[in-house]
Amino acid sequence: NAGVTQTPKFRILKIGQSMTLQCTQDMNHNYMYWYRQDPGMGLKLIYYSVGAGITDKGEVPNGYNVSRSTTEDFPLRLELAAPSQTSVYFCASTDQGYGYTFGSGTRLTVV
């Protein structure tokens, strides 16, 4: 039982490059989330999804895009990376909104 799997674990991007952060869960959870965590701060919601084909913006969506074509996968796309997107990104999922499972995180540095 893998839970929530995030790849890659680490990445260095140059300004203006793009990349996709992958998130996959094997628990058949409907709800999936992307958060970012800046140093010394709590987690801020980027985007979330309540099921395949449905996504919605969170608190800090600018510079990101998501898609949810299957229940299992919820990739986060960064277009035109900027230094302000240097952060640790966490994907999470839940079924009924009771217990949340978090991935191990992706540490991204934009230089």
Place this chain on the structure above:
Amino acid sequence: ELKVEQNPLFLSMQEGKNYTIYCNYSTTSDRLYWYRQDPGKSLESLFVLLSNGAVKQEGRLMASLDTKARLSTLHITAAVHDLSATYFCAGASGNTPLVFGKGTRLSVIA
């Protein structure tokens, strides 16, 4: 819109002492969570509190919820070095996403 505030943000404790971390939230939240995060790691679930007056304990940690005061507390008893970590509270209502506090960085020193 739910807002969650924790205090203190930094806490240096002596081993063997007791202390409490406070978590205030701004609007109705029907679930309150406590997480632990070690440096460079993901979040580890500690407690889920669902109802007014709920109290949960695990080892040296005890969490409680007062929905009327919109307050949750995480009490640490007889702190040990292994409890050094960052502790987050987070709230949610209905199907809305979790909203996190900024975290309390706890350092337990000898």
